[in-house]
Amino acid sequence: AGGGNPADVGKTSFKSLDGGETWKESPFGPLGSTRAEYTVRLSLDRHVRTGWLETPVIDLWKGESTDFIVRQHVLKRMKLSLRSDVPAGTTVEYLLRRGTNAGAYSDGWEPWEPIGSGESADLAFDGGAIARRHVQIRAVLATTNPLVSPVVRSVNVTAELEEPFPVPIHRNIVVVETDNAPIKYSSIPWEWEPWNRPEFEELRMRENTDRVIAGSLTQFDAQVQLLDYATKRWRWVSPTPDYPGWDALSIAERIDRLGGGGMCIQFNLFLGGLYQAYGWQARLVNIVGHEVCEVWNDEFAKWIYMDASYVNHYVYDPATAVPLNLHDLHGLYTDYYFPDKPIDWMTDFTGTQKYEPDKQPVQRGSLSDHPGIGHAGFTHAAFMRMMPRNNYYEKPYPRPLTHGSSTWPWDGYINWYDTKTPPKRQYTWHTDRTRDMWPDLNRVHVDATQGFGNDRLFLAFETYTPNFSHYEVNHNDGGWTTVPDRWTWFLGSGRNELSVRAVSKLGVKGIVSRIVVNHANTPLGEYIKKP
Secondary structure (H helix, E strand, C coil): CCCCCHHHCCCCCCCCCCCCCCEECCECCCCCCEEECCCCCCCCCCCCCEEECCCCEEEECCCCCCCCCCECCEEEEEEEEEEEECCEEEEEEEEEEEECCCCCCCCCCEEEEEEEECCCEEEEEHHHCCCCCCCEEEEEEHHHHHCCCCCEEEEEEEEEEEECCCCCCCEEEEEEECCCCCCCCCCCCCEEECCCHHHHHHHHHHCCCHHHCCCCCCCCHHHHHHHHHHHHHCCCCCCCCCCCCHHHHHHHHHHHHHCCCCCCHHHHHHHHHHHHHCCCEEEEEEEEEEEEEEEEECCCCCCEEHHHHHHHHCCCCCCCCCCCCCCHHHHHHHHCCCCCCCCCCCCCCCCCCCCCCCCCCCECCCCCCCCCCCCCCCCCCCEEEEEEECCCCCCCCCCCCCCCCCCCCCCCCEEEEECCCCCCCCCCEEEHHHHCCCCCCEEEEEEEEEECCCEEEEEEEECCCCCCCEEEEEECCCCCCEEEEEEECCCCEEEEEEEEEEEEEECCCCCCCCEEEEEECCHHHHHCCCC
């Protein structure tokens, strides 16, 4: 299953019984009747032959300003200076793309276009050639020599803005408060299950989970109720034979056939599937000897570790009662067990270590009492990896085969590394960027532009919301109204408060961004001054 379509299994492994004189294709096994592949892996020092580096989205109107409000401008010229080290045997190619939206994954971006290569590039573009407010630069790095690598040293962008009829600075609009954090995007193209899968409704009805979450006071309360339900759905049992698919319905159907759904991986895939059926994004995470779930929670604006196996719990910070995710737990783990050195994967024990009960840095949250249960999650958090997708109905393959029943050899995961936990040699794909594995979801970033009029702001909304439906605004507690991604905010006299949120196609209302401005009435003709 790890290689794709099971119909192709057995076509790439060969076996010799006479010292290599002749070779036999699958089927293999003691009776020569098992259609299968042999897994052989060589551990070699190796180098990456090619990779890419991208700037964040660059706002040519805003430049380095941190102000919430930006005046309208016309781009006259853009200059671009790039500097790199390009040793013999290496190359650097530069590309540029132009966009109308601030979000890196939003619509409105033009294709990447090559603009230069080599150690340096000094380029000038006419404003009409760019004709966009946002740009992004990409460098593609390559080497044929394992001993050297190209390095991008600097990217400098200068925008010359033309103002033949300058937009005035409207000092009668004063920003009082902003809760408008930038969105932390992953550089990995995550794949999310489509919202309209019929299996979602079938699962909710089959398991009667609307009854489970009825009366929940918060989103997190409902998520904890589903955690407790999933834990109590069946008793731990080996998932072999008849290893189920990774979707929640396949696991539920296995219970009807064989009396149990499986072990920790199935408990937490089942839990993740329940969360997805209500529009809450969830995914499976592999830690040391264990498979757990993380769910995105809008109230805490973070991913949260959940474990639906027999431990039936989440863990939280004792000082704040804020539930923790696996990145939080990983930092606590390495500080607690390896405070003075990085982990040596070949010699250091990273199983379920013991801890002093009165000194552990986390507490357990659960609806069930389990005497003697340790802080799973914290004690397993030496290593973390995950498949960057949860669309198991839409895309059942590729996936690991009989994963977790003995070892974890599959190489399709993204693996975490840092100074305390170096990359594991047996896996290919690693990252040390937190946002790659824990990106922000369901958050709105508001961009405000000021035109000639001094009683209005022109807003653009940006979000990374899987299965996004629409934006909603609430002006001065007047109620939530559906709006497009561009919207004019007309300001009344005095204090103006605006809340903005994204809504998914399953009706999940995301994190609220909030802007407060004071507006003083000033006749426009009295207040036209050059910047």
